[in-house]
Amino acid sequence: MAKTTKEQSGSDSRAIAIELSAALVAVHDEAPKILLVRDQGGDSATHSQFGLPCGPFDPVAHRTLEEGLRTWVGEQSGIQLGYAEQLYTFGDRFRDPQERKGGPRPVSVGYLALVRQTDLRSPENADWSDWYRHFPWEDWRSGPPAIVSQVIGSELKAWADAPDNRADRARRRERIDTTFGLGDMAWDNERVLERYELLYEAGLIAETVTDGRERANPGLVQAHTLTGAVLIKDHRRIMATAMGRLRAKIKYRPVIFELMPPNFTLYQLQRAAEALAGARLHKQNFRRLVANEGLVEATGQISSQTGGRPAELFRFRRDVVRERPASGVRLSVRVKPKK
Amino acid sequence: MAKTTKEQSGSDSRAIAIELSAALVAVHDEAPKILLVRDQGGDSATHSQFGLPCGPFDPVAHRTLEEGLRTWVGEQSGIQLGYAEQLYTFGDRFRDPQERKGGPRPVSVGYLALVRQTDLRSPENADWSDWYRHFPWEDWRSGPPAIVSQVIGSELKAWADAPDNRADRARRRERIDTTFGLGDMAWDNERVLERYELLYEAGLIAETVTDGRERANPGLVQAHTLTGAVLIKDHRRIMATAMGRLRAKIKYRPVIFELMPPNFTLYQLQRAAEALAGARLHKQNFRRLVANEGLVEATGQISSQTGGRPAELFRFRRDVVRERPASGVRLSVRVKPKK
DNA sequence: CCGCTTATGCTCAAAATAAGTATAACTGGC
DNA sequence: GCCAGTTATACTTATTTTGAGCATAAGCGG
Structure with a gap:
């Protein structure tokens, strides 16, 4: 074959790989659930073994992107998808740590899919995980979550006070207030992604470190365990996007x-x-x-x-x-x- | 180089090409405008020479998808984009007629961008076109557009009556009523894409023919000129998506x-x-x-x-x-x- | 000054929303 | 069988938001 090993392994820097990934959401026992599958080998960078069901888009086998997604989800979880809608396409450089090692540029088309309680089985190598295990600050059903007042609030304040520039500090404080509903702002339950990204920038979640970004606050090593369970690659970001969209859509x-x-x-x-x-x-x-x-x-x-x-x-x-x-x-x- | 000509020319059926395309919207003289660029050579299938500004995603040069888009738009129109948001990723087979001739599978990430009146120059090879020239049935500012009552209404009725199966006919009628606000339904100005797709399926717009689909009603050759100006490939579909999103978002x-x-x-x-x-x-x-x-x-x-x-x-x-x-x-x- | 045009302030009824009170119908414990 | 606890459901009330319109203000060209 004309294909070189080099290309097959994807180390051509011009290579692109389209991945289809799905946030399968269900509700069970008054808790929102998301389907996670075990990644073969795991992602050593995030120390997580779990991620969303996903697989490469195959232009030959898949007539549409959604059809490809349904195929992969069916294969990895045994679930025949019902409702599914496209969410967002993620293409930032280094979404996947593999890319640094010469892997292809991973572009991922994310979907939100809804699964009926009655279709809820736990397939092999897959598990329904509580949403709020990954986003503990998003559950306000019994009042403001402890983590917001105890950890996030103070750590974010430290992050806001870090810049030398007065205007930057003001901007950061303002942003914290709007996204987390502090001060006289109201908590907006749809801003899931904005909150996630703010925590990311502030270095309060594990992904900041694994992505090789500078940590704003080096004293926070175990804070990561407080700020929710991590997934491989940027799957928690996809999950945040799905959650925000779903909250808006209902x-x-x-x-x-x-x-x-x-x-x-x-x-x-x-x-x-x-x-x-x-x-x-x-x-x-x-x-x-x-x-x-x-x-x-x-x-x-x-x-x-x-x-x-x-x-x-x-x-x-x-x-x-x-x-x-x-x-x-x-x-x-x-x-x-x-x- | 290890790359074969076959792969370079993209005739490998496994090849994928990611394209970035933008619907640039502005308002001028009380009319919504969209920026179109002249396609080199034109698209012989649709008899259109115009399309949205777009270009291939380059994983080396582009750190993010949006950055790539901004680069292409700047190159093709001289406009430095302000507001831009991702719309949808289009990946259906045969979106681009070139694919039938062995071209790569074209996956297009569409964006909606808003341009201020004051930034409105007409660049070389590009032109601001009135939205409603492409979607004449969408303008209800002076009452129900003539085209809906005169052409679309009756032709859609013919399409609805075509199936032998009674239930299919009922389904089609119902769908027409909801998408076009007939009967006791209200016109929903956000359902731009649904209307476009219904017209597509009913064979009332030029794209139906060029895409090689069966025409429901062969007597409609010139009706195409009535149902709005065509763009190359599926760019009118992207435009419909942008329009619907913008109407919702404002x-x-x-x-x-x-x-x-x-x-x-x-x-x-x-x-x-x-x-x-x-x-x-x-x-x-x-x-x-x-x-x-x-x-x-x-x-x-x-x-x-x-x-x-x-x-x-x-x-x-x-x-x-x-x-x-x-x-x-x-x-x-x-x-x-x-x- | 008149007739035309657009701007702006204000009213009024209908509908939608937020926050209750009150009562109904089951359970388990005794 | 009665009581406390729990959830279901009907109804009330005040407030806010909407949809529609009237009335007046302030420019223009003649």
Whole structure:
């Protein structure tokens, strides 16, 4: 063959490799889950063995990018994807440490996919991991997470005070306030990626180190273990993108039903919404909203698994997609815990 | 070199070429504009010579995808991009007719970029073209466009009636109603891509033919000239994606100011919003909205170019990005023309 | 000064939202 | 069987946001 070993191993600096990667999201036991697969050999740089299901795009076998993605996910997890949407294409230099060793430039097309509770098996070499294990600062369901006030807050302040230039310090402080909802700013649950990137720049998560960036604050070695479980390569960034997109999307499209079983109580639905949003919702208003939008219809069946008064089971009204294309679960996020 | 001619010319069926393409949008004279560049040689399949500025991604020269895009746009149009965001990555087989002749699989990362009126020069080999020349059915500023009622409506009906299967016919009718806002459905100005794709499938636009798909209705040869000006390859699809995204985004992020000069009257701002949205807005409510959101501040200057009472000039308040990160020009689209 | 145009301030009703109160219907413990 | 605890569901109330329009202000050309 004309192909040289050099090219096959991808050490041609002009080489590009397109990878397809998927953030598979499900909700189980009131917790949002993401599917991780064990990487063969692991990524010595991040000390992580887990990453998102992914594989190279094959222009011969794959008619579309999405088809390729479905194939890889099926192969690696045994799951036949339902809902999937393209998220973002990641192409920054050195996304993958392998590139420094002469590997090809890795360009990754990331997808968000939603998996129904009922399709939730744990396949070989794959596991459903709690979202918030990787982003502990994103879960505000029982008030401001401890990690924000205890670790992130003070360490970010140190980072903000580091520059010699007064204006730079002000800019950093401002950015911290907006992304983390400090001062008189409100916490915006959609800014997942911005928060991740801020922590990255501030050197508060493990990826900063493994990517060979200068650490802002050298005293933080174990802080990494506090700031969430790491994935290989930049997969945690992809995950942050997926999370932000999903939190935004459930507000204006009825995608949350892609995660629910066929029949559910309104409270189960609310729990799922809360799990994704990372915040509590007002129960009565939530059900009024869902009802008024015509998103669900009663089945007549009753569930007595609730622990209190039995609840009626509902199902998603597929018609709404037709009737009111732009409906979703607009949630008024309440950040303060119930007293 | 180990590279074979075969590989260099890209006729290896496993080859992939990443292209970066940009939809540069501006507003001028109350019309939305998009920058088109002349393609060397033209695209014989579509009989179009124009397309979006684009170029191959170079993993050596380009540190990020966006950087590569900025380089190409600068080279082809002389414009230094300001605001730019990634849109979507297009990778379907045969996006580019060249692929049938053994060319590499073209994967294109599309961007939406906003250009300020003041930066609006017409560069060599490039031209600002009216959006609605390519999507005549999208402009509802003076009521339902003639093309929808006269051509598209009836032709789509024919397409819907074509299948033998009753259920298929119903599905098609339903889809037409939702995407084009017929029946009791409302016109949703964001569904630009869905409308484009429906017309594509129905064989009502030139791309259907050039892509080698079966034509649903062979009597439509000149209808193509009615259904908007074509671009090379799938660039009109990228443009539809950009348009839809922009229409959605101005409602919740203050991106519209990326298109405005530093100082403007509120009516100029409204005109720009209307040009993008393709619909008229209620004037008093628009200014109340903009004022209440704190998006603008008065400059004290007065413009007497208005043709009536002089208007005060305003400027964008950059602070809002900090204070209210999620604000935009929420526009209640009024589709019916003023009587 | 008149008729035309656009700017701007203000009102008013309808709808949507946020935050409750009140009551209903189940469970388990005794 | 009754009570405390738990969840479900109906309804109320105040506030805010929207959609639509009236009225007046301030320029222009004649």
